[in-house]
Amino acid sequence: MQTIIEIKNLKKIYKDNKVALDDVNLNIFKGEIIALLGPNGAGKTTLISNICGISSITSGDIKVNGFDVIDNYREARKCIGIVPQELSFEPFEKVINTVNFSRQLFGKKPDEEYIENLLKKLSLWDKKDQIIRSLSGGMKRRVLIAKALSHEPDVLFLDEPTAGVDVELRRDMWNTIKNLQNSGVTIILTTHYIEEAELMANRIAVINNGKILLIDKKDNLIDRMSKKTLIIHTNSKINKIDKALEKFQLRVSKDKKNLEYDYSPNKKKTGITTLLNEIKKTGIELIDVQTKQSNLEQIFVEILKND
Amino acid sequence: MINFRSIKAIYIFEMSRTFRTLIQSLISPILSTVLYFIVFGTAIGNNINFTNEIPYGAFIVPGLVILTISMQSVNNASFGIFFPKFLGTTYEILSAPISYVEIVIGYVGASATKSFCLGLLILITSTFFVDLNIKFPILMLCMLLLSCVSFSLLGFIIGIVSDNFEQINFVPMIIITPLVFLGGSFYTIDVLPDFWQTITLFNPIFYLVSGFRYSFFGTGEVNILISIFSISLFILLCIIIIWRIFKTGYKIKT
Numbered sequence A: 001m002q003t004i005i006e007i008k009n010l011k012k013i014y015k016d017n018k019v020a021l022d023d024v025n026l027n028i029f030k031g032e033i034i035a036l037l038g039p040n041g042a043g044k045t046t047l048i049s050n051i052c053g054i055s056s057i058t059s060g061d062i063k064v065n066g067f068d069v070i071d072n073y074r075e076a077r078k079c080i081g082i083v084p085q086e087l088s089f090e091p092f093e094k095v096i097n098t099v100n101f102s103r104q105l106f107g108k109k110p111d112e113e114y115i116e117n118l119l120k121k122l123s124l125w126d127k128k129d130q131i132i133r134s135l136s137g138g139m140k141r142r143v144l145i146a147k148a149l150s151h152e153p154d155v156l157f158l159d160e161p162t163a164g165v166d167v168e169l170r171r172d173m174w175n176t177i178k179n180l181q182n183s184g185v186t187i188i189l190t191t192h193y194i195e196e197a198e199l200m201a202n203r204i205a206v207i208n209n210g211k212i213l214l215i216d217k218k219d220n221l222i223d224r225m226s227k228k229t230l231i232i233h234t235n236s237k238i239n240k241i242d243k244a245l246e247k248f249q250l251r252v253s254k255d256k257k258n259l260e261y262d263y264s265p266n267k268k269k270t271g272i273t274t275l276l277n278e279i280k281k282t283g284i285e286l287i288d289v290q291t292k293q294s295n296l297e298q299i300f301v302e303i304l305k306n307d
Numbered sequence B: 001m002i003n004f005r006s007i008k009a010i011y012i013f014e015m016s017r018t019f020r021t022l023i024q025s026l027i028s029p030i031l032s033t034v035l036y037f038i039v040f041g042t043a044i045g046n047n048i049n050f051t052n053e054i055p056y057g058a059f060i061v062p063g064l065v066i067l068t069i070s071m072q073s074v075n076n077a078s079f080g081i082f083f084p085k086f087l088g089t090t091y092e093i094l095s096a097p098i099s100y101v102e103i104v105i106g107y108v109g110a111s112a113t114k115s116f117c118l119g120l121l122i123l124i125t126s127t128f129f130v131d132l133n134i135k136f137p138i139l140m141l142c143m144l145l146l147s148c149v150s151f152s153l154l155g156f157i158i159g160i161v162s163d164n165f166e167q168i169n170f171v172p173m174i175i176i177t178p179l180v181f182l183g184g185s186f187y188t189i190d191v192l193p194d195f196w197q198t199i200t201l202f203n204p205i206f207y208l209v210s211g212f213r214y215s216f217f218g219t220g221e222v223n224i225l226i227s228i229f230s231i232s233l234f235i236l237l238c239i240i241i242i243w244r245i246f247k248t249g250y251k252i253k254t
């Protein structure tokens, strides 16, 4: 897969000595939707701001399409469109004017046809002569997306596009984002909603306290998510796992009374029957069995807790 | 390589913002000029004579123009850059493939254009009240342009450094207006006591008014070259400050 953004050892320390990004390394691939998932204050906006030139980099390197964002900022920035977290716009400007302005600001020749198609794609065409202030919140966000895409960038940053938005609008936004991906744009999406990351992203990077704690394909994460744990309660204290049971990679609970076994319910052979048979042979007496499913949310919480 | 299209985008955007409020932005400065003429030029001025050749009404024209364009340039440029900060739309300018120089040219250029036009309008208005024979028209236009640019640069700095609307209004009200009034806009400094004459020599606007007046009447209180030198020095100073601001990202980048 082709890398479109390459981040190496990125560090950001704000003026008040707040470390917002701590040695971030991240590669973003062409055509993917990657979700930066993390709680408020994790450093998501800072990361985006560093890439786009809105905030200065303390140390480290960022390349976009092979262009360094500092040494070669003109080339790098031409490839990028950004939709900020806050809805910021010129209230009395007409939709069409503000979108045309953005295109020119990025040094592109006017192209009425492209802008018309873009506005149609975002269902903004019939609102093109309205002033931005008169639009609803969801439409305002779309105007910002249109501005960000007006210069035909390869990469689109969406900073919390659905924060504080009702369910219907959120679904709307998700469809819009999927359609954008289909038109070939690479999308970096920040969110603190797990379901959003799960629904939208090809890959998920979990970020907290300025560090990327985990990055993986969503499917792998879901695989982990679909893991189940079989908890076997016994009435004896287990100090050492029997040799015959070693192959099951069992865990012993803290109070030494339970055995825990991870398995994938999707697989044909879960190994549960064999395990129980083997346990029976060792003579351990069972009191109860119980299964537990971890989901992305738990994984997430677990990761944050260990951080 | 200069990115003209981006500069044009900022320039046109800024100009069109003015056109939306064109009447307001012209009426108030022109009205106050007319008032000055009626009060100073006609009512009081007939009893004043600083220089034997020049009628008082004509004498105050350069000062009046400087008074208006200094205020307007500072206002235009400071609001031009402060509004995006206030609205949060600077993200777009900062993430665009443009250099700091281009940003400054766009904003300061638009601001200077506006006040230059206004300066000309005031000159035209003044011809309804006094006979004006401008001795060095080209020099006059150059001085006018330089003044517009220098005050717009100053306004740009004020707009960046300010955190709220009060601060933006503070500098023009508290510093520039008094400097213009005390800079010999309405009198020659030799009517002042010695002490105040000396103080006036530290007022940069004194040199500006003097130079500007020279282009009208061929006489000024200081040599025209000193005027041109000091205004260039002022522009240079502003440019250095702006360069430092962008270099360090002060109040622009977090």
Ligand SMILES: Nc1ncnc2c1ncn2[C@@H]1O[C@H](COP(=O)(O)OP(=O)(O)O)[C@@H](O)[C@H]1O
Residues within 6 Å of the ligand: A014, A015, A016, A018, A019, A020, A038, A039, A040, A041, A042, A043, A044, A045, A046, A047, B254
């Ligand atoms: N301009 C700033 N000055 C100082 N600290 C900041 C600034 N912006 C953000 N921070 C701090 O940096 C950390 C990361 O913030 P941010 O990137 O906005 O997080 P997120 O977008 O993930 O919510 C937070 O602790 C925040 O308080």
Ligand SMILES: [Mg+2]
Residues within 6 Å of the ligand: A044, A045, A046, A085, A159, A160
């Ligand atoms: Mg944020």
